[in-house]
Amino acid sequence: MARKPVTWYIATLADGIIELSRHAGTPVNLAANVGQVVDHPQPCTNLWFDERPFSYFRMVKRVGEALEDTGIWPITWPVRLWIVEPLGEAGNWGQRHYPYRLLSHRIRVLEETDAHRALGAAGRDVLDVVQQQIPEQAVRWAADWDADPEGMRQRQWNWAQCGGRACGSGRWAESVALTTSHAHRESAAQTWIEHLARRAVDQALEDTNASMYAYSYAYGRATGHAVSAQHQDRLDPYVLDALRGTGLDSSTADAA
Known part of the structure; x- marks a missing residue:
């Protein structure tokens, strides 16, 4: 039986330029070369050594790891995701540590594909x-903390x-999520998801007087909600509710 093509x-x-190539001063624009063969502008002589910041094309076959080692910083959204074909020597x-990664000079x-796939x-x-729920909830999370710092600190410790x-428990659920991301080759996706969630909190609280501790609490709640969405079809409610911090919200806790 023939293997499925990789x-x-x-x-x-968003501009389609490989970020490492931009840093190296030899920008390679994938958006401008759809359907075309692209040669590396300054390929390394010794395979596969980093003789300069951009020595070869880096690609992955696990889409959830496509955001790893891109050179993109700060982490942002939107990005663009491209399907490429390696040519020549690769x-x-x-293989032991990088079985899903490939390097080539051509x-x-x-084609371009949906970028959201890179998030799992x-x-x-x-x-x-990240874009619709966290901005509204972050304000409430921060307000809950600043309204009762000692009570929230104890509640957070219990969680x-x-x-x-x-x-x-929250810490146990976080470790389960990390392991699940690794097992499904979505570790890079989770890293980006957590950064995007924290950035959404920063934007939501920018014009508030939230304390430093309220920010920290909102970061934790936001990343938990975002990662629970990443694994919503893989983990059961016992883990997902822990990630979301069920019971931490003031109304829920007061009712209990």
């Missing part, structure tokens, strides 16, 4: 949480350390 991905910023730094840019199988839902019948 699909390779490269992520760029390799990587070792590629063909096949549930990328659309993750973006909805982090103590599980129960309804949901597990």
Whole structure:
């Protein structure tokens, strides 16, 4: 039985330029070369050594890892995701640690694909949480903290350390999420998701007088909500509710 062809991905910023190539002063624009063969402008002589910041094209076959090692900083959204075909000699730094990565000096840019896929199988839902839900909730989370810092500190400690019948402990749930991301080759996706969630909090609280501790609390709640969206079809409610911080909201806690 013939193997399914491997699909390779490269992520760029919105202008389509590979960020590492921009840093090296030899910008390669994938958006301007769809359907074309692109040769590396300054390929490394020794395969596959970093002789300069941009020595080869880097691509991955696990779309959830496409945002790893891109050179894009600060982490932002939107990005663009490209399907490419490696041509000529290709390799990587070792199959044991990098089985999903490939390096080459020549590629063909096949097409652009939906960028949300780089945030995992549930990328659309993750973006909805980050862009629509967190901005509104962040203000409430920060207000809850500043209204009762000592009470919230105790409540947060209980959430982090103590599980129960309804949901597990927060720290345990976070470790489960990390392991799940690794198992599904979405570690880079989770890293970006968490950064995007924290940035959404920063934007939501920019014009408020929220304290430093309120910011920190809102960051934790936001990343938990976003990562729970990433794994909503993989983890059961016992883990997902812990990630979301069920019971931490003042109304829920007061009712309890």
